[in-house]
Amino acid sequence: MSIPGLIDKNVQEIDEQYRSTEGIVSVDDIEKLLKIYKLGKAPLSLSLGFGEVTITRYLAGQIPSKEYSDIMKSALTSPAYMKKLLLENRDKIADTAYNKAIAAINSLESLFSVSDKMLRVISYVFESLEEVTPLMLQKLLYFIQGIYYVLFGRPMFVEDCEAWIHGPVYPEVYDLFKDFKYNPIDDARFAILDGKVDELTEDERKVITLVVNTFGLYGGKVLERITHNETPWQNARKGYGDHVPSKEPLSKESIKIYYESVNKKYDISSEDGLKKYIFDMLETV
Numbered sequence: 001m002s003i004p005g006l007i008d009k010n011v012q013e014i015d016e017q018y019r020s021t022e023g024i025v026s027v028d029d030i031e032k033l034l035k036i037y038k039l040g041k042a043p044l045s046l047s048l049g050f051g052e053v054t055i056t057r058y059l060a061g062q063i064p065s066k067e068y069s070d071i072m073k074s075a076l077t078s079p080a081y082m083k084k085l086l087l088e089n090r091d092k093i094a095d096t097a098y099n100k101a102i103a104a105i106n107s108l109e110s111l112f113s114v115s116d117k118m119l120r121v122i123s124y125v126f127e128s129l130e131e132v133t134p135l136m137l138q139k140l141l142y143f144i145q146g147i148y149y150v151l152f153g154r155p156m157f158v159e160d161c162e163a164w165i166h167g168p169v170y171p172e173v174y175d176l177f178k179d180f181k182y183n184p185i186d187d188a189r190f191a192i193l194d195g196k197v198d199e200l201t202e203d204e205r206k207v208i209t210l211v212v213n214t215f216g217l218y219g220g221k222v223l224e225r226i227t228h229n230e231t232p233w234q235n236a237r238k239g240y241g242d243h244v245p246s247k248e249p250l251s252k253e254s255i256k257i258y259y260e261s262v263n264k265k266y267d268i269s270s271e272d273g274l275k276k277y278i279f280d281m282l283e284t285v
Helices: 007-021 027-036 041-047 053-059 066-077 078-086 095-111 116-128 134-152 172-179 189-191 201-212 221-228 230-238 252-266 272-284
Strands: 161-163 167-169 248-250
Touching: 007 095, 027 053, 027 066, 041 053, 041 095, 041 167, 066 078, 078 095, 078 201, 116 134, 116 201, 134 167, 134 201, 134 252, 161 189, 161 230, 167 189, 167 221, 167 230, 167 252, 172 201, 189 252, 201 272, 221 230, 221 272, 230 248, 252 272
Parallel strands: none
Antiparallel strands: 161 167, 161 248
16 A cells, blocks of 8 residues: 655655765755845856756756755855855846845855854754753853863864853854844754864864763753852952943953863863862852
């Protein structure tokens, strides 16, 4: 007996497996290209240097060549690359479509103004945890920076954080996620982070994994309690009341000095050490 829709489902699964195995862009990713660059099928096709109906055929199920697939993947993860293609194919595209795409690219470049390293770290955190709130993300980034600095003698990313009411905050990251109205992973623009994880070093992955497997077990409000018990945030907030807004700088050096002392007592290179530290900090109320 043939179950209606079963063959279509099987064909779809085979198609997805093939694309994944061969590194071919998915139909879903092609649809994201349309969304994030505000282009229709024909204008997108021409912007990428393809024939006018190529994108339409891909959306209908035709599998792209590896060459064309790589072009679409690069355009999806790099607004700068997409802008280069737009300029190269400017004479093929109507003014209205071109202007909309350029405006979308400029918006994306402004939105994703944090460093590439920060984007890689954020991408790894989201890949590792099922749910990450903005408050939780900010605290995880702070812990990652401090622990990496102590273990490897240099900051992981260039951004500085500030001592806000709810703990350490990286303003650029705050501005980035403020623009996402829903779960960031569900937003087409989040595709720009795809593949960023692959560029992390083994040492960087080690530290992020340490933090995810320890601090990442707790929600944002619990992590806030921990940072409120730490001297870098406390020193930066001196002179301010508990509910007084401020954006005092919280230097990388102060974070490093603090976590050097933590490392001597707990050994922050191990999950057991970090879990003991977290337990003690949550007992300090």
